[in-house]
Amino acid sequence: MLSMIVDCHAHLAHPDFAADLDAVVGRMRAAGAVAVNTGSNLEANKKALAITSRFPDVLKTAIGLSPHDANREPLDGNLRFIRAHADEICAIGEIGFDFHYFKKEEERERQRVAFSAQLDLAESLDLPVVVHSREAEGEAIALLAKRKGVRILHCFLMPALLDAALKAGCLVSLPTLKSKSRVTLIERAQEGRVLCETDSPYLWRGGRNEPANVAEVYAEMARLRGARFAEGASRRALEIFGW
Numbered sequence: 001m002l003s004m005i006v007d008c009h010a011h012l013a014h015p016d017f018a019a020d021l022d023a024v025v026g027r028m029r030a031a032g033a034v035a036v037n038t039g040s041n042l043e044a045n046k047k048a049l050a051i052t053s054r055f056p057d058v059l060k061t062a063i064g065l066s067p068h069d070a071n072r073e074p075l076d077g078n079l080r081f082i083r084a085h086a087d088e089i090c091a092i093g094e095i096g097f098d099f100h101y102f103k104k105e106e107e108r109e110r111q112r113v114a115f116s117a118q119l120d121l122a123e124s125l126d127l128p129v130v131v132h133s134r135e136a137e138g139e140a141i142a143l144l145a146k147r148k149g150v151r152i153l154h155c156f157l158m159p160a161l162l163d164a165a166l167k168a169g170c171l172v173s174l175p176t177l178k179s180k181s182r183v184t185l186i187e188r189a190q191e192g193r194v195l196c197e198t199d200s201p202y203l204w205r206g207g208r209n210e211p212a213n214v215a216e217v218y219a220e221m222a223r224l225r226g227a228r229f230a231e232g233a234s235r236r237a238l239e240i241f242g243w
């Protein structure tokens with residue numbers, strides 16, 4: 001087993017973890033995992049920072065205004081909050097596009113404005129970005145191709161877009177969803193360009209997901225590409241997020 005594994009994307013501020021966070025973190029430690037505790041709006045970002053400060057040995061924080069919340073909260077206050085906490089975070093996220101839930105042009109436009117402003121901020125602070133894109137992958141990748149710095153496409157399961165994503169300079173983060181797509185991506189991914197995540201509490205076979213489960217993605221990597229490849233994915237994540 002790997003010495004230390006990284007869950008690049010988890011939402012421990014989610015209400016699903018309110019009752020037993022200590023036990024969840026205990027299982028993470030037992031699995032040798034650390035996690036990027038990720039926010040999505042002002043309240044979740046504040047809560048994520050507070051949770052990380054309770055478990056600084058195994059958590060780091062990413063904060064950002066998500067595409068879902070870009071239509072509910074003012075951008076200015078969120079940008080101010082990110083700037084004020086820049087020293088306490090390892091990335092800006094999750095940010096991006098969700099055209100599945102938001103069909104109106106004015107809603108999508110608000111997402112574009114929020115996404116671009118946060119990409120600017122990430123570049124000026126020299127921080128990685130963690131990007132959500134749903135039914136907008138082409139537009140997201142085209143936009144990210146024009147940017148610099150570490151750009152991670154989270155919950156990536158689209159083999160048809162792998163080459164475009166890599167060519168755009170992005171890394172892809174594979175979730176805890178067993179699927180043919182994930183197998184294909186692991187087989188084709190370049191070393192150093194692929195990461196692992198849980199997106200806890202989501203994406204776990206009908207139940208609640210948690211960071212310890214990220215071991216499953218690394219195990220599949222090791223099975224398909226060998227232990228050194230899986231170790232490389234974890235090492236790359238540790239380096240990107242500054243562990």
Ligand SMILES: [Zn+2]
Binds near residue numbers: 199
């Ligand atoms: Zn997420």
